[in-house]
Amino acid sequence: xxxxxxxxxxxxxxxxxxxxxxxxxxxxxxxxxxxxxxxxxxxxxxxxxxxxxxxxxxxxxxxxxxxxxxxxxxxxxxxxxxxxxxxxxxxxxxxxxxxxxxxxxxxxxxxxxxxxxxxxxxxxxxxxxxxxxxxxxxxxxxxxxxxxxxxxxxxxxxxxxxxxxx
Numbered sequence: 001x002x003x004x005x006x007x008x009x010x011x012x013x014x015x016x017x018x019x020x021x022x023x024x025x026x027x028x029x030x031x032x033x034x035x036x037x038x039x040x041x042x043x044x045x046x047x048x049x050x051x052x053x054x055x056x057x058x059x060x061x062x063x064x065x066x067x068x069x070x071x072x073x074x075x076x077x078x079x080x081x082x083x084x085x086x087x088x089x090x091x092x093x094x095x096x097x098x099x100x101x102x103x104x105x106x107x108x109x110x111x112x113x114x115x116x117x118x119x120x121x122x123x124x125x126x127x128x129x130x131x132x133x134x135x136x137x138x139x140x141x142x143x144x145x146x147x148x149x150x151x152x153x154x155x156x157x158x159x160x161x162x163x164x165x166x
Contacts (some may be wrong), residue, residue, distance in 0.1 A: 039099075120137055122147035
């Protein structure tokens with residue numbers, strides 16, 4: 001499971017994080033937690049069983065109603081975490097850290113504004129299996145809506161696209 005898309009400076013609606021299950025199997029995320037760079041404070045995503053299907057996306061935010069206002073056409077698996085602060089992530093750079101139910105770090109992404117999220121567009125991970133700490137693996141969404149919650153990221157190459165490697 002990876003942190004796949006981050007909205008830390010929304011023009012409207014709540015901050016949110018999208019997770020992507022890169023595995024071939026389903027995973028129960030009961031007891032998993034989310035934090036910013038102050039990982040001493042962790043917010044439980046769900047205290048009940050939630051099965052995260054293989055090759056699927058889940059969006060986590062404080063308020064589903066505000067998310068739906070900002071993304072009315074988005075059909076997304078959504079988890080509302082009411083305990084999240086309204087402004088969890090620092091707009092000048094921060095980290096998103098994902099922990100499993102044993103408090104092991106599953107994924108983390110430290111970001112700087114220079115990595116992307118221009119004009120309130122989401123910060124998208126380009127290659128889901130690529131490093132979350134590599135700034136070249138992140139960029140501002142170029143989708144016309146400014147983000148792709150519940151969908152393959154705009155910047156992620158399609159399965160049969162050719163791509164030049166540096």
